Amino acid sequence: MASPKPKPTMKERILETADRLFYLKGIRAIGVDTIAAEIGISKRTLYNHFPSKDALISAYLERRFVPRGPSDKSAVEQILGVFDSLERRFASKDFRGCPFVNAVAEVGGENKAVRKIAVAFKESRRLWFRDLLIEIGISDPEGLATQLVLLVDGSIAQDLVRDDPAMARAAKQAARVLLSGAGVRFDDPPAPSQQKSRPKG
Amino acid sequence: MASPKPKPTMKERILETADRLFYLKGIRAIGVDTIAAEIGISKRTLYNHFPSKDALISAYLERRFVPRGPSDKSAVEQILGVFDSLERRFASKDFRGCPFVNAVAEVGGENKAVRKIAVAFKESRRLWFRDLLIEIGISDPEGLATQLVLLVDGSIAQDLVRDDPAMARAAKQAARVLLSGAGVRFDDPPAPSQQKSRPKG
DNA sequence: CGTAGAGTACACAGACCTGTTTACTTCGGA
């Protein structure tokens, strides 16, 4: 039950390998030869599953585009939890920035599909923030959601260059200030101590 | 006096062209052949001025690294003015994100010089913010400076993908909230939108 | 004048790139 599919399909194996190499080394830095050789298949097989490298690039990004599912945590916890997740990912040696931003930087000038997927991803993330902010009931969820994604992408860009997970903590602190400025009360301040929620009235 | 050097040196012509092409099309997307052809010189001449493409890439980034000079405006005006400059640059069709972040995304994995220059640039920008915040006299200039660079880089990344200058305005608004949270008073409220800031008093 | 430096033209090496072609093997199931 834990793994109903112990034998991944060939297409998935290609995608998994393309993802790893494209993300870690860069799209332009990796040729289809390298991907095929890494899996141990012939280039012909790869081209039987994807008609071109561009198609593989698009599939790579679409595979990275997984929507955020629902959560049982509170809206504020979910929002601030994003920055905790970021900090964890920044600490990994395999983190190399946002794959969508990187892809646009690398091939966005010529590959319109890449830009389209990247825009859709960024907007979906913004809407995720917005809906949570609506749930909280603040006055300008659209504007604040945009500001929050700026903090997310800013910390990603800074970490890509500096390799410093503290960028995520700084972003989280800024997010708290922005939320606070919008009237959000924090029952659970930064300290890990489990202090009980203060009644809000 | 307007132009004491009407005849730019060959090295500078190469750098100017490399800058334009590297930035607009991407470092990996442009070969030295293309640069030489664009100027109308032979590839041999280019290699007489730069020993390798990597050296040209480093020179390109170092040339982009121009420190911010002093200003007669107030510290707060300088800080918020950054986002106005960004908005203007976002509106240009030739804006393609931060050259340092893009360079790290493209070749940062293999070219250590590129990463080093990018880190130096990002840190210099952060220190520029920090020194202005010290001038203002707020309590945590280091932390707030980091948060401000997050907004800068976040708006750049978002604009790279979405091509939307409104990202700069959102960043500016967030910066105002962060500054306000640090105790900064604004004598010059933003746009004609109804601001709830009561005249201090 | 005459020479040295700077640039040009162009071929070349050796590698890599995307994508195709041909011929062969393997193997599950009708």
Place this chain on the structure above:
DNA sequence: TCCGAAGTAAACAGGTCTGTGTACTCTACG
């Protein structure tokens, strides 16, 4: 058993890439 799908190996086409080598020309300047 035999067929067809899927994969393999290897070469190939036609590019591009970085970087070098060689021989020529132009021109500023002593």
